[in-house]
Amino acid sequence: MAKPVKKYIITHTRGMLASRSYASDPITLAEAVERYRYTLSAGKSYQHERGNKKVNTAPTTIKGLITALNNAAYNCSAGDHYYTYQEAVEEVA
Secondary structure (H helix, E strand, O other): OOOOOOEEEEEEEEOOOOOEEEEOOOEOHHHHHHHOHHHHHHHHHOOOOOOOOOOOOOOOOHHHHHHHHHHHHHHHOHHHOOOEEEEEEEEEO
């Protein structure tokens, strides 16, 4: 019997005072990495600058993807203040 594929819903929050949250469709880890490929690569391009964090562009777990997306958002932000972040995910059966 084939192992069931796990699907996740990723919550994306933007803003601080008047924040808005967006939830993705149920997607697999591979689909999520492909969907957020541009964000990961943009964050990786700024990781060489002083004070920025490393960005893994090929995460193997959903927790690693969330960490990489938050690091990418931090690296791309102006003046080390970023107001967008990815949150914990829901696992869909």
